[in-house]
Amino acid sequence: MITARKTFLPFALPSISEEAIEEVSNVLRSGWITSGPKVKQFEMEFGDFVSCRESIALNSATAGLHLALEAIGITEKDAVITSSVTFTASAEVICYFKAEPLLTDVDAVDNLMTAETIQELIDRECRFDGKKLIHKKSGKIVRALIPVHLAGHSCNMEKIIPLAKSYNLSVIEDAAHAFPAVHKNKMIGSWGDFTVFSFYATKGITTGEGGMVTTNHSHFADRIRVMRLHGINRDAYNRPGWYYEVIDAGFKYNMTDVAAALGIAQLREAHGFWKRRRDLAQTYATEFKNLKGMKLPREDANGMHSWHLFRIELDPNLAKIGRDTLAEELKERNIGTSLHFIPIYEHPYYKKNFHFEKKNFPNASKMYDRTLSIPLYPGMSNEDVGDVVNAVKELLS
Ligand SMILES: Cc1ncc(COP(=O)(O)O)c(C=O)c1O
Structure with a gap:
């Protein structure tokens, strides 16, 4: 006879403290519930936590991966490498640009993308002309690499970053699973050109839905800030008057203060x-x-x-x-x-x-x-x- 638990034990659940509920309630009562001071505070505190200069809060990690690729100017003429063992988000963002997703195998132990599995893919499918890495079948230029820190075990960034540099590839880390995580005494969040975190309900910390991009490149951070809110050059909270300019066709990817208040409380825990x-x-x-x-x-x-x-x-x-x-x-x-x-x-x-x-x-x-x-x-x-x-x-x- 099977001895079953009385109640179902879900595979994953968020942990929300009474303090967190109180802080979210305070925002709900404050009169400012969309992107504002709480988002700013969350960005600063998160950046300090992972030791990265720039943090941009968004409504998902998927938005973060999308905007990182947008910031480096990915187009349909390009290709981007990611892992075969990941959630569709890491690959679908490449398709948003009609660019070519290229997939690496993973290592047999941790199921991670490694410098070796990347090299294997490059040797099999690409040629390097000294400046550009070209995907032979599609003729597209390989521009970036999205390593995935699966389950929270970091990819070996000390090997992957120099390899990416040698082929002129930007590195956008998918750290949806990797908060908080450390690789060789440096937090995940301060290694690649961009690191993208998820605050989905079951992640290391949650904002319900949410994400954060960290980067030490200020010009890319500026671009992501503009593109997360319709391509508008000033966010609503900081606008001194009614005037604003739309400088590109952006997206609606901003995080709300309601979500950020939860994020701030979760960060403390x-x-x-x-x-x-x-x-x-x-x-x-x-x-x-x-x-x-x-x-x-x-x-x-x-x-x-x-x-x-x-x-x-x-x-x-x-x-x-x-x-x-x-x-x-x-x-x-x-x-x-x-x-x-x-x-x-x-x-x-x-x-x-x-x-x-x-x-x-x-x-x-x-x-x-x-x-x-x-x-x-x-x-x-x-x-x-x-x-x-x-x-x-x-x-x-
Ligand atoms: C590896 C990986 N990347 C990206 C994402 C997307 O995160 P989000 O739901 O915040 O867009 C997920 C979500 O589960 C994920 O597991």
């Missing part, structure tokens, strides 16, 4: 959230270390893992049950799971429009067959964790 996530990850690691056929995510040897996700990998030849059965059995026991991610090349839109060859992604394909993300979030009680541990052990030992 970020370290505590991270600590609880790491403690839970350590509990899983200790409890599962003797389970046959199960590979556990590892600490970041080069820094600090954000522990956004806890992704396990099951070897079909050694584990007692397969990944799909494990997910179904956990659901029977009232425990939610998820998968990060269905590789980009598996989705109908990308299949139809870009014809990626599966044989070029051996590690991503293996990952897709074998991995599962189990619940990991600060609001989980010790009892919740115990339920997951007991269920997984029962099913796999």
Whole structure:
């Protein structure tokens, strides 16, 4: 007989304190609820946290990736490299420009884009004329690289940045999972030309929906500030009078003060959230270390893992049950799971429009067959964790 939890344990949940609710309420009562002083404060505090000069708050990370590509002037004549193992946002923003998304495979252990997987793609599909990297099949110029810090484990930026420089590529880090994370004593947020964070409901900190771009390039920051609000040269809060000018056809990507108030409160709790996530990850690691056929995510040897996700990998030849059965059995026991991610090349839109060859992604394909993300979030009680541990052990030992 199955022993299920009484209530469903979701795969992820936000943690919202009473203080945070109070601060959001204060903004709601203040008479200024759209972009204003709270957004400014959140940007400054976030920039200080990750040690980056410029921070621009937006209504999503997707908007941030879009505006970073816009700032460097991506057009339909260009191509951009990203990881095959990511959420569609990292690839779809390339398509917004009718540019060509190029996908790397990932490493077999952490499922990250690496300098080696980038080089492999370049050697196979591109040629370098000394100045420009050209994608041979489409004739497009490769202009940028979007590494994805999957699950909160940083890509090796110390290797990726010099490689990108050698081919004149801008680096836009997708750090949707990587707050707070450290790589070689430097916070994620201060490495690439741009770093893009997500404050979606389940992320390291949340604003409901939201995102932040950090950059040390002031001219790009200025461009993003203009383009996040219709291409208007002054935001509404700072406008001295009624006059403003539209200098380009921009977007409606600004963050509201309501969201920023939540972000400010969450930022204060970020370290505590991270600590609880790491403690839970350590509990899983200790409890599962003797389970046959199960590979556990590892600490970041080069820094600090954000522990956004806890992704396990099951070897079909050694584990007692397969990944799909494990997910179904956990659901029977009232425990939610998820998968990060269905590789980009598996989705109908990308299949139809870009014809990626599966044989070029051996590690991503293996990952897709074998991995599962189990619940990991600060609001989980010790009892919740115990339920997951007991269920997984029962099913796999
Ligand atoms: C890797 C990755 N990149 C980008 C995004 C997009 O973030 P947002 O929902 O804030 O646009 C997500 C969202 O889950 C993600 O997982």
